Amino acid sequence: MFHPDFQPKPYWWERYTPTAVDLTDLPGHVRVAIVGGGYGGLSTALELNKNGMDCVVLEAAEPGYGASTRSGGGVSGGVNIGKSFSGKTLDPASDRARGVLTDGSDAFALIERLIQEEGIDCYWKKNGRFVGAWTPKHFEAQSRKIALLNDAAASGAYMVPRERLREEMASDYYYGGMVVERSASLHPALYYKGLLDACLRRGIPVCAKAGVKTIRQAGSGWELATTRGTVQADQVVIATNGYTGDVTPELKRRVVPLASHIIATEELPPDLAASLIPKNRTLADTRRVLTYYRMSPDGKRVIFGGRARFTPVTPQQSAPILHRFMTDRFPQLKGVRVTHAWTGNVAFTLDALPHMGKQDGMHYLLGCNGSGVAMMTYLGWQTARKIAGVTNRVSAFDTDDFPTHPLYNGNPWFLPAIGAWYRFRDDLDRAMARV
Numbered sequence: 280m281f282h283p284d285f286q287p288k289p290y291w292w293e294r295y296t297p298t299a300v301d302l303t304d305l306p307g308h309v310r311v312a313i314v315g316g317g318y319g320g321l322s323t324a325l326e327l328n329k330n331g332m333d334c335v336v337l338e339a340a341e342p343g344y345g346a347s348t349r350s351g352g353g354v355s356g357g358v359n360i361g362k363s364f365s366g367k368t369l370d371p372a373s374d375r376a377r378g379v380l381t382d383g384s385d386a387f388a389l390i391e392r393l394i395q396e397e398g399i400d401c402y403w404k405k406n407g408r409f410v411g412a413w414t415p416k417h418f419e420a421q422s423r424k425i426a427l428l429n430d431a432a433a434s435g436a437y438m439v440p441r442e443r444l445r446e447e448m449a450s451d452y453y454y455g456g457m458v459v460e461r462s463a464s465l466h467p468a469l470y471y472k473g474l475l476d477a478c479l480r481r482g483i484p485v486c487a488k489a490g491v492k493t494i495r496q497a498g499s500g501w502e503l504a505t506t507r508g509t510v511q512a513d514q515v516v517i518a519t520n521g522y523t524g525d526v527t528p529e530l531k532r533r534v535v536p537l538a539s540h541i542i543a544t545e546e547l548p549p550d551l552a553a554s555l556i557p558k559n560r561t562l563a564d565t566r567r568v569l570t571y572y573r574m575s576p577d578g579k580r581v582i583f584g585g586r587a588r589f590t591p592v593t594p595q596q597s598a599p600i601l602h603r604f605m606t607d608r609f610p611q612l613k614g615v616r617v618t619h620a621w622t623g624n625v626a627f628t629l630d631a632l633p634h635m636g637k638q639d640g641m642h643y644l645l646g647c648n649g650s651g652v653a654m655m656t657y658l659g660w661q662t663a664r665k666i667a668g669v670t671n672r673v674s675a676f677d678t679d680d681f682p683t684h685p686l687y688n689g690n691p692w693f694l695p696a697i698g699a700w701y702r703f704r705d706d707l708d709r710a711m712a713r714v
């Protein structure tokens with residue numbers, strides 16, 4: 280199943296490879312130092328700059344090396360308010376759930392506006408999303424969410440029964456599912472490059488290979504020691520998401536890094552490619568061990584992602600697993616070869632919600648829960664506006680309640696057990712649905 284030209288790197292990097300753009304000296308003092316150069320960090324920097332505040336982005340690797348150039352490129356207009364690892368669920372009827380959905384909807388509007396304003400050429404397409412129901416019970420649960428999604432987030436959501444599944448995909452794999460019209464897709468690395476160019480055009484230093492080693496209070500501000508020297512700042516923003524490390528141990532205890540894996544296929548015969556996802560939506564499903572997939576922006580390949588394993592594996596190991604998941608859904612793709620496979624970290628939180636706020640005097644925006652293209656852009660924008668003092672509304676994601684657990688120190692030792700349990704439950708639910 281491996282193509283002779285197989286590469287263990289993101290397909291997206293064919294168009295933008297994370298590169299060390301700025302290796303000049305770090306600024307001595309800035310008003311805001313931002314740790315982490317993904318969508319969250321760059322969006323914070325851009326909005327601070329627009330509000331007249333100087334800042335620096337400190338990135339441990341090359342800009343874009345983290346999740347932001349590795350994603351599936353699906354852009355959802357809301358957030359998943361499902362069950363978290365701890366089993367805690369946000370009551371869908373609560374004011375909090377409504378606020379979260381409304382802000383999720385704002386996140387979608389923001390990314391669309393930003394792409395337009397900055398002229399970012401990233402194959403932005405508003406074709407909607409289809410979420411396949413793994414079982415009839417999941418279909419019922421999806422149906423119950425429709426009213427709230429449409430009311431609080433103007434999602435344009437509706438159900439598609441099993442007998443009409445082929446309007447969404449060339450397969451009979453699911454028990455129907457839910458369409459969310461207000462969703463989009465983009466080329467994640469080109470969107471990233473667009474944000475980076477917007478920062479560089481404004482003279483914002485985005486410093487590559489400047490991993491922050493320590494952050495300490497110095498007078499009324501902060502001193503950040505990096506692998507390339509020291510920066511003084513009045514305020515600090517942590518935007519390290521699934522790569523959050525020991526520099527901020529209290530935040531590390533609040534996010535669970537989980538690897539997500541993706542493959543890209545070789546170019547398909549045009550008729551086959553056009554038939555698979557006729558409305559060119561992004562697809563996902565309601566399994567606990569999620570899969571998500573779409574056509575490439577040029578419509579020629581399948582990009583197929585999911586949690587291939589809950590233990591560390593190489594792209595060479597994850598690719599055959601994802602290939603099997605793909606051909607389970609589309610048997611007509613048996614024999615199609617894989618040209619690229621890659622992995623990246625997403626950050627889960629114990630309440631399954633994204634968070635922004637302040638911890639130990641530092642601002643943070645963390646916890647995309649696998650859906651962060653619009654959301655981390657939005658949380659960066661919100662954080663910058665909060666720092667600049669130009670917002671008159673507190674975001675629903677800005678609360679003091681960022682949960683952790685006494686048994687969790689930032690090392691996700693429990694993931695293999697949770698993964699095994701999720702797989703077992705998925706298989707059991709499906710088997711029960713068949714009897």
Ligand SMILES: Cc1cc2nc3c(=O)[nH]c(=O)nc-3n(C[C@H](O)[C@H](O)[C@H](O)COP(=O)(O)OP(=O)(O)OC[C@H]3O[C@@H](n4cnc5c(N)ncnc54)[C@H](O)[C@@H]3O)c2cc1C
Pocket residue numbers: 314315316317318319320337338339340343344345346347348349350351352353354355489490491492518519520521522523524526539540541571584622623624625647648649650651652653654655
């Ligand atoms: C395989 C995969 C598929 C995904 N698919 C989707 C999708 O289809 N739709 C969607 O909405 N979301 C998706 N996501 C999630 C989305 O990509 C992320 O939520 C988003 O990119 C996070 O952006 P960020 O800026 O918060 O973090 P990142 O882009 O991960 O950036 C964090 C950066 O912090 C840096 N860093 C860490 N520690 C330090 C330090 N001490 N000093 C300096 N720098 C540091 C890291 O090097 C990293 O570059 C996916 C993620 C993955 C991995």
